[in-house]
Amino acid sequence: MGTTQSPKHRKHLLDDTTKEINEWTGEAKAVEIHPLRMFSEVFDRHSQDDADEVFSAGTKVTTPPLAAVSDAPVKPWLFSRVLVILMVTFGLLLLLFYAFKNERVLPGLLVMGSLVVPLALVVYFFEVNVFKNVSIWRVVEVFLIGGVASMVATMLLYSLIPTSNGTDLWSAVLIGLIEETGKLLIIAIFINHLQLNYVFNGMLIGAAIGAGFAAFETSGYGMDYGLIVLMIRSWQAIGTHTIWSAMVGAAVVFAKDDYRPLTTQTVLRPKFMRFYFMAVALHALWDWRAPLAWLDIFYIHQLILIVLGWVVIFVLIEAGLREVRTLRQAGIPSEEHIFLPLP
Template sequence: MKCPQCVYTNPDGVKFCLSCGEKFVKNNTQEDDNSLFYEFAHYVDMVPRVERSIEPKFQNIFSRVFKNHSELEAERLFIVGTALTTPKITEVKETWPKPWLFARVFIFALLAFTGLYIGVDYFKNVNFIPGLIIVGAFAVPLTTLIFFWEMNAPQNIAFYRIIYIVFIGGILSMLVALVFFNILRHNINPITIGIVEELAKAITVITFVRYRKYRYILNGLLIGAAVGAGFAAFETAGYALRALMSGDAQNLYITILWRGVLAPGGHVAWAALTGAAFCRVQGDQPFRIGMLVKFKFLRVFMLVILMHALWDTPILGMFPLGQIFLTISSWVVVFLLIRAGLKEIGNKKLFANYGPSN
């Protein structure tokens, strides 16, 4: 069904154009089983679109964090990625998004953690302990993942798919790492730990992104961040349980606190970089094993392994100053790959509009 106003091709049965909002004349002979969904999609789409910024300056990227936002704006974010709501590449903006929802998610998680902390520490109720560990382990990785979700300009991955990757990808990557650790059980050191864990996450990330449906650099960042978030959260929950079993409640809180503070620069960012580097190499091509030895992929993957090895190195000053420095370094590379991903979208738009001859 082509819109007479903007010539956008809509799915059959819609009452409004999903691009411009033009109302169609209803065909009485046609059943509109999805009318409620399309009315909702049209209503949500009336929310002003997120402002964009070309310059990757922090004051531009995070300028919407402290502004008021309606529930409709959040709802609009969560309906993207389906067959009916994924925009065409020509409709995707290649300018810098301005994420804000991740900050709200962090506040909600912090409030939940505070309530659980009061239940454990003040009321001495052990029933709150599992919730304290789970919320504490997932709070920051999930917040960081929502940031990558908002930065995924193509908006072609449904949120339920991301949650699936968090749990299945996180568990799968940990199991693969355990297999490698079992093979290298007599040679465990910071270097082998970095190699094993990053290789396990890389295998898992590539398993999800090797299909050409997720062919953008920003897709690789998001899916990699989902795998890394699952890995980081499950690992933190394990360390928190060990701290609890030691009999020192303060050790439990300290473990959750520091692993939460440093989570954005660890597994989440590293797996995101790996995913983005692989998607940058694969592009629109079918998966080939030779892609894994391409320099564009290997240089990022080796950098991730090096950062992980340094992170675990027990040298004086590495915790926390060295890890904070590594976190900043990781995010410098993340923003460079986000810029490369937005540039990739611009190039694909030009190709789609003008064809290969131009």
């Protein structure tokens, strides 16, 4: 009896969770999560022209008017090709290192191992941005400058707030607060500077900054602790800084008032606070060494948090599609759709 009911109970739990999170975005209903549908095009054939078309988005010519923006379920695929290319490159570098004892490839291993998952995730969020109003050039700029700047902001906060390197809950909470706040400051600066107003835009900018943070941080850990730690942190990056910062980026957009710049007052809004503290909580729980030994078996602790983090992301994607429908129904003129020229 219990076995036959378990899928139903899991469905109710998922529905309750997505409904609660979706209420934070302004809609009181559960979100249907269909990962197989979302990733269905990953296994389809795509030409080089298809890839070029995806990467051409965000220019003055290729940014569509708001009336042409699709609110259909997103089906990104190019990120998987980027992931394969990065993995193959990393694999060849490992071959050079282990089979041919070539130690000169170690810097390349550190760089590529750190980039594999974060960079693929950036492409994923680039594809998910259905407004297509941010160019890949801009994303690379945010990834590099924003990633390093967020580390600088974090280090400044660490110098002001005493913390320890422990894995107890309080230390983990402090680390989560400091690092997510450091990234938040840079995310807010970029979103304000680029005058971005849409949920998908906020997620993309947040993800790019979080991915940069993750890549540079992981390369440092790899240098200190070796290739095994590098590879562990690499696959775990699917559920860490990149998606946490995507949540914070969405929260920044939620906090803006009628597309006006973010202020210290607007960050007190519940929509912002809930998603910001969700990112902090996920970060803290990730760093916390829970007093339950079974959570360390096969990385159960991390896998649970990865799934929960992606549930939040899927809800935010649904909120972004709902925003598209709302804007189109409101009849906002297409010329008000934002195009981001290069500086």
